[in-house]
Each structure stands twice: as C-alpha cells, then as structure tokens.
Amino acid sequence: MSRTVAAAPRSAWTALAVLCAGQLMIILDGTIVNVALPAIQESLAFTPSSLAWVVNAYLIPFGGLLLLSGRLGDLLGRKHVFVTGLAVFTAASLLCGLADGPGTLLAARFLQGAGGAVASSVTLAMVVTLFTEPGQRARAIGVYSFVQSAGGTIGLLAGGVLTQAAGWHWIFFVNVPIGAATVTAAVRLLDGARGAGLSRTTDALGAVLVTAALTLAVCTIVEIPEYGWGSAHTGGLGGGAVLLLVAFAVRQRSAADPLLPPRMLRPHRVRGALGAHALMIAGMFGFQFLVVLYLQKVLGFDETQTGLGVVPVSLLIGLTSLTLAPRLMGRYGPRNVLLPALALIASGLALLGLVAPDGGYVTDVLPALLPLGAGFGLAMPALAGLAMSGAAPEDAGTASGLFNTVQQVGAALGLAVLSTLAASRTDGLLGHVADPAAALTGGYRLAFRVGAGLVVAALVVAAAALRPAARGRAAVSSARPEPSRSHG
Structure with missing residues (x-):
C-alpha cells in the first residue's frame, strides 16, 4: 500500500476518508443510543433493570473481540477484516431498527458490537501504513484521533435530534445507507494486500x-x-x-506464533502510552455520561439542548487534533505534547467538580468544556502515535487492536467507577438535603473530581514511563518513524 501512496498521495487521503467514515459510524453508535434510552424503554417495554443491556449488549462483544480481530487483520488481510466487520455492523443496524421487542433488539445489538469490533480493530493500523512521510502520518493520525475523540460527543447530538424528530428507530436506520456506501467505497478504494496467512502454528x-x-x-x-x-x-x-x-x-x-508477541510490549514508550491511555480514558469517558445527566436532571435541558451543549467539545477536539497536534508533535515530539494536554483535561474535570445545583451552562459547564476539548484533541494523536511506534508492519493490526482494547476496557471501568461513586454519593446526600438537585449535583461533583485524579495519574505515568529519550529517538519515533519498523 505504501508504494501506491507515494505515487498517488490523493488516493491515500481518499482511503483515509473511507476508513474514518466507517470508524465514525461505529464510534457514534456507542453514545447515540444513550439519549434514546427512555424512548426505547417506553416503546419496547424494557424493565428498568434490563434497559442497561441495550448498551451492555454492544459493549461486551466490542471489548472482547478487538485484540483477536486486530491479529486476524495481520494474518488474513486488513481490508478483508475491515469490510467484513463493517458489513456485519450495517446489517445489524438494520435489525436493530426493525426490532419489535427487547430480545430482538439485544441480539441485534450484540451482533452490532461484534461487527464494530472487527472493523475498528484494524482501522488505526491501516491509517499508519497508508502514510510513510512523517508529516503526513502525523496529520492522518490527527484525523483518526478526531474521529475517535469527537465521535461520542457528536453521537449525543445526533441521538437527541433523531429521536425527537423521527423516533428512536432512526438512530439505527441512519447507519444503513452510510454503511452500505462505506462498504462499497472500501471494496473499491482500499488496498487488498493479503496478510501473513493462517498456519498450523497460529x-x-x-x-x-x-x-x-x-x-x-x-x-x-x-x-x-x-x-x-x-x-x-x-x-x-x-x-x-x-x-x-x-x-x-x-x-x-x-x-x-503468539497472538500478542511479547516483543510488542517491550518498548517502554509503548507500555507507558497504553497505561496513560487507559487512565485518561477512565477519567474522561464518564464525563460524557455525567455531563448529560447534569444538563438534563439539574439544569433541565431536553435531548437536543443537551446535544448542542456538548458541541464545543467536538469543535475544539477537531481544531486541535486536525491542526495543532500534527504541528506540535512534529516540532516537540509526542511526549511533550501529551503532558500539557493531560494537564488541560485534568483542569477541565476539576472545574466540573465545582458545578452548582443552581448553576448555569455558561458559568458552570462551558468553561470546563474548553480545556477538556483542547486537551483531548492534543492527547489522542500523541497517544496513538506512541502506542503504534513499536509495531513492525506485520504486527500493526495487533497493535491497533491492543490500543482500542485498552481504550474500551478503560472506558467501561471508568464509567462503572464514576457512575457508582456518583450514585452512592447522591444516595448518601438525599438523607441530609431536601433538594434532589443538590444531592444529584453532589454525586456528579465527586465523580468529576475522581475523574480528574485519574487523569493526573495518567500524567504521572506518562511523565515517568516516557522520561528516557523524551526529546530523542524513542519519543519522536512515532512522529518520525524509521522505515524498517513503521512502514507498511
């Protein structure tokens, strides 16, 4: 694929657009459902305890299959794995929209999560092997990181608009034409190079x-x-x-022939990047869930207003990841971009830890969204570059799957910790305060502060693990890779 890119760079950017379109659709689906849960519960008669499985049925296969799917991409060919996963995801989306009962929807959501895992596991690997020139690679990783980072926030807005305007079925139906077009484009435009192949030692x-x-x-x-x-x-x-x-x-x-070759985890920069990534995502992921609850349950926002309220995060992620991050990484190296970016994220979460029950969007929420968006837009490209910097071409799919696995497990764990802390704190306050909004806000504030602590821990891990060669060969290698290790 790298030869084609050198001869016709426009085709590489076209292929990147196809990959990111598929990835954006999958990322959107992780959050677009959240806003529609009340409508789904009323329409399909879900019990309160079973409603959470509309989300869980997607998350469990998604997290479980990422690493295996990434390795299959190395062995069977990443294009084939990407197209297969995207086709399964698209078909499952149609089944979700047609669901007439809880069992049907949950089964379709499980299939959707499996397809999403298969497709997204190899996306980052295909991005880094498309671009061999350091500046272009940094910009391409910035585009991918924007899709990864902002997709969830965009999903909240899209979910609110579609649910209110057309009904919850359309949060799934909208994937069908987009998915079909993306699969068609992927078949035509992506490189079809075969992988190493399965063998008796697999x-x-x-x-x-x-x-x-x-x-x-x-x-x-x-x-x-x-x-x-x-x-x-x-x-x-x-x-x-x-x-x-x-x-x-x-x-x-x-x-x-191990599924996860130990050599991939030997570079300290890779281990440090994965550890910081897990902690950052654990602290940051609960932000989307908890901010939505604060806006709706305390400030009284409806679904569309909630979606619009988090748009500044997406805009800032796009601005920083697409423009600033590639330039800063090329000049200062990923490590020196990552550390201040994590500090920005922690400061944004700390500001959310000060929200008031009688607060307002402009005074309490917006000032926190600005450093959150800017920091996340800088941190994700740096982490992706560092995590992929130790992967040889034949291991790129596995490294991509590992990076996404760490992200998925970190997100699930962070959300479980923060939501449980918020609920426990709220329950404890309800016996001491008369205002339910004050009790809810107390729970959210605690969760935001713990999230800030997790991101500070990510900062410590990154500073310590990436300290050797921070300004030298190892840290800069993700932005200026050596041809023998990074080209594919």
Whole structure:
C-alpha cells in the first residue's frame, strides 16, 4: 500500500476518508443510543433493570473481540477484516431498527458490537501504513484521533435530534445507507494486500483465552452498578477474567506464533502510552455520561439542548487534533505534547467538580468544556502515535487492536467507577438535603473530581514511563518513524 501512496498521495487521503467514515459510524453508535434510552424503554417495554443491556449488549462483544480481530487483520488481510466487520455492523443496524421487542433488539445489538469490533480493530493500523512521510502520518493520525475523540460527543447530538424528530428507530436506520456506501467505497478504494496467512502454528488457544478473558472482564465491569463491587457475582466473574488473562500471558511465552508477541510490549514508550491511555480514558469517558445527566436532571435541558451543549467539545477536539497536534508533535515530539494536554483535561474535570445545583451552562459547564476539548484533541494523536511506534508492519493490526482494547476496557471501568461513586454519593446526600438537585449535583461533583485524579495519574505515568529519550529517538519515533519498523 505504501508504494501506491507515494505515487498517488490523493488516493491515500481518499482511503483515509473511507476508513474514518466507517470508524465514525461505529464510534457514534456507542453514545447515540444513550439519549434514546427512555424512548426505547417506553416503546419496547424494557424493565428498568434490563434497559442497561441495550448498551451492555454492544459493549461486551466490542471489548472482547478487538485484540483477536486486530491479529486476524495481520494474518488474513486488513481490508478483508475491515469490510467484513463493517458489513456485519450495517446489517445489524438494520435489525436493530426493525426490532419489535427487547430480545430482538439485544441480539441485534450484540451482533452490532461484534461487527464494530472487527472493523475498528484494524482501522488505526491501516491509517499508519497508508502514510510513510512523517508529516503526513502525523496529520492522518490527527484525523483518526478526531474521529475517535469527537465521535461520542457528536453521537449525543445526533441521538437527541433523531429521536425527537423521527423516533428512536432512526438512530439505527441512519447507519444503513452510510454503511452500505462505506462498504462499497472500501471494496473499491482500499488496498487488498493479503496478510501473513493462517498456519498450523497460529495461536488458536491464545485467541480463545484472550477473547474469553476480555469478554468476561467487560461483562464484569458493566454489571458492577447492578451487583456492586463486593458481590460474589463481581468477584467470581472478575476472578475468572484475571485467571484467563494470566493463562493467556503464559501461553504467549510458549506459543510458536503468539497472538500478542511479547516483543510488542517491550518498548517502554509503548507500555507507558497504553497505561496513560487507559487512565485518561477512565477519567474522561464518564464525563460524557455525567455531563448529560447534569444538563438534563439539574439544569433541565431536553435531548437536543443537551446535544448542542456538548458541541464545543467536538469543535475544539477537531481544531486541535486536525491542526495543532500534527504541528506540535512534529516540532516537540509526542511526549511533550501529551503532558500539557493531560494537564488541560485534568483542569477541565476539576472545574466540573465545582458545578452548582443552581448553576448555569455558561458559568458552570462551558468553561470546563474548553480545556477538556483542547486537551483531548492534543492527547489522542500523541497517544496513538506512541502506542503504534513499536509495531513492525506485520504486527500493526495487533497493535491497533491492543490500543482500542485498552481504550474500551478503560472506558467501561471508568464509567462503572464514576457512575457508582456518583450514585452512592447522591444516595448518601438525599438523607441530609431536601433538594434532589443538590444531592444529584453532589454525586456528579465527586465523580468529576475522581475523574480528574485519574487523569493526573495518567500524567504521572506518562511523565515517568516516557522520561528516557523524551526529546530523542524513542519519543519522536512515532512522529518520525524509521522505515524498517513503521512502514507498511
């Protein structure tokens, strides 16, 4: 693919647009449903306890299949894996829109999550192998990071508008023409190079172990709000996930052709980037969920107003990730962009930790959204570049799947922690204050402050793990990769 890009760079940018269109559709679906949950519950007669599974049925297969799908992209060809996943996602979206009962919708959502995981697992790998020139690669990663970062926020706006204007079915139906067009364009425009191919030494046991471990881990995390942290259910499932992960790690050391080659995790910059990424996402992901609740339950916003209220985040993410991040990374290196970006995110969450029950959008929310959007737009391209910097061309799909797996697990864990803390704090305050809005706000404030603490922890990890060669070869390698390790 790199030869085609060198001869006709416009085709590379066209291919990038196709990849990002598919990725944006998948990312949007992770949040577009949230605003429509009340309408879905009323229409399909979901019970309050079962409604959460409209989200969980998507998250569990998505988190469980990312790493395996990334490796399959290396072995079978990334274009084939991307197209297959996108086709499954599109077909499942149609089934979601046609659902006439809870069981049908949940089954379709599970299939949608599986298709989304398969397609998105190889997207970042295809982006970094499309572009060999350092400046172009940095800009391409910026575009990808914008889609990753802003897609969830855009989904909140789209979900509110579609639900109010056309009904909840259309949050799924809208994927069908977009998905069909993207699949058609992908077949025509993406490179169809084959992968290394399956062999007798392919690590089938490792694939089973890690897929079962990640699926069980995500299932454990998303059910914590229902069962509690100290329950036998949480302990049993969580313990099973840990045992499976340990067995997977042992298997990777003995397998002839491991699913996750240990060499990929040896570079300290890769481990540091993945650790900081997990902590940042854990602290940041709850922001979307909790800000929506604050705007709706405390400030009285409707669905459309809520979506519009978070638009500044998307605009700033786009501005920084598409324009500032590539220039700053090329000049100062990813590490020196990442550290102040994490500080911006932490400051935004800390400001949200000061929201008041009688506050206003302009005075309480907007000032926090500005550093959040700018910081996230700078941090995501830097983290993506660092996480992919240690991957050889034949491992790029696995590295992409690993990066997305860390993001998905971090998001699920962060949301479980922050939402549980918010609910517990609110319940505790309800016995001492007469105003429900004050109790709700107290819970949200605690969760935002804990989120800020998690991002500060990400800053510490990044500063420590990326300290050696921060201004030298290792940190700059993601922006200025050596041809033998980064081209594909």
